[in-house]
Amino acid sequence: MRIFIIFFLMSFAHAYNSCEIILLKDKNFHIACRNPILNTDIRLYEKKNPNRTVIALPKFWKLKYDKNSGYEVKHLKNAYYIVIKKIFSPKLEKEIRHNHISFYQKKYNEYCEWAQMNRAPFLIVIDPGHGGHDPGTIVKSHQEKNIALTFAKTLKKSFEGLHLPIKVVLTRMDDRYLSLNQRKIIAQKNQADLFISIHADGSPNHAARGLSVFTLSNAGASSTMAKLIADKENKVTTKAKKALLSFDREININRSRQFSQALLVHLSHSVSLHTNQPEYANFSVLRSLNMPSCLIEIGFLSNEEDRNLLIEPFYRKFLANQIAVSTSKFFNPQRSEMKKVCRNKQSVNWIIVRQGDNLTKLSKRHQISIKALKLINNLKSDSLAKNQRLYLS
Numbered sequence: 001m002r003i004f005i006i007f008f009l010m011s012f013a014h015a016y017n018s019c020e021i022i023l024l025k026d027k028n029f030h031i032a033c034r035n036p037i038l039n040t041d042i043r044l045y046e047k048k049n050p051n052r053t054v055i056a057l058p059k060f061w062k063l064k065y066d067k068n069s070g071y072e073v074k075h076l077k078n079a080y081y082i083v084i085k086k087i088f089s090p091k092l093e094k095e096i097r098h099n100h101i102s103f104y105q106k107k108y109n110e111y112c113e114w115a116q117m118n119r120a121p122f123l124i125v126i127d128p129g130h131g132g133h134d135p136g137t138i139v140k141s142h143q144e145k146n147i148a149l150t151f152a153k154t155l156k157k158s159f160e161g162l163h164l165p166i167k168v169v170l171t172r173m174d175d176r177y178l179s180l181n182q183r184k185i186i187a188q189k190n191q192a193d194l195f196i197s198i199h200a201d202g203s204p205n206h207a208a209r210g211l212s213v214f215t216l217s218n219a220g221a222s223s224t225m226a227k228l229i230a231d232k233e234n235k236v237t238t239k240a241k242k243a244l245l246s247f248d249r250e251i252n253i254n255r256s257r258q259f260s261q262a263l264l265v266h267l268s269h270s271v272s273l274h275t276n277q278p279e280y281a282n283f284s285v286l287r288s289l290n291m292p293s294c295l296i297e298i299g300f301l302s303n304e305e306d307r308n309l310l311i312e313p314f315y316r317k318f319l320a321n322q323i324a325v326s327t328s329k330f331f332n333p334q335r336s337e338m339k340k341v342c343r344n345k346q347s348v349n350w351i352i353v354r355q356g357d358n359l360t361k362l363s364k365r366h367q368i369s370i371k372a373l374k375l376i377n378n379l380k381s382d383s384l385a386k387n388q389r390l391y392l393s
């Protein structure tokens, strides 16, 4: 009795198994056994000189294989060795499923798709002109610096009210002096996508009224008026040296012009305009920027009608909303870019049986013999069930 128990334990530890090696395509192979396989039963080695992959199987196994398989099978004292005269790259992997082992090379298929990449919010820097000791135009008790600041805050709210991916930063939130360079640094630090400077005009001609949009000119001021305003708005700094225009700058200048034009077309339906074309001027504050930019003179403080509108909160809100809507239409802040994203997807070694599939069709489609399919999947008959999982290795 004791001897029997010892024998039983021994035979369990080194479980006898009857197995068959099935050759598959692409140098993959499969071992189907009668009894369950333990992970510890199998050892896989990569050997050099000559390069070879060696698989060691328990010597107790009864192994059935094709002598002309292309694999060398050695039955030595302590184990079976399957020798494959080549190092696989990628390495041979093993997968044990109950009484089956798959030896296969992990294959990765590059899988690409167009994915929507959301970009950072569209960032607008709004720059209320003047401030601190520089009041800008003064008419009666009204100072341009205050009108510009109040309007800039209203415009910020209008942009935020659109609930679009737009972020607004103001160069100043209170009555303080900022040099043109400081304004530029704020725009660049925030990596602004758009820079809008807000001013209110003043003219000796009290009849002059309406909103104007100024944008940068390559060739200097486009009209006497633009030149006069440019001189006035630039007086806070020494005349900046003419910088050579880079290609980027040229793109920004063109974009600024297109935007200014679109803005004026939109505003022309509801707002009194001074000119219905963008004015070109050489504003220092715009010239040094590396993003589309414009300067809006929201009206003439020197004109009574304009002045009454500009101090009216309702009009400011209306104008701000019009500018925000037009700007968001032009720049489409909902922008997202489509990007091709590729990743390596591991190819699966199984398929799902579809309606109309049978062993013959699947054998041809996946270049695997019917015999192998049946052995790998433990199929007792030729019939397949819909949605059944079939292993190919």
Ligand SMILES: [Zn+2]
Residues within 6 Å of the ligand: 129, 130, 136, 137, 144, 199, 200, 233
């Ligand atoms: Zn101004």
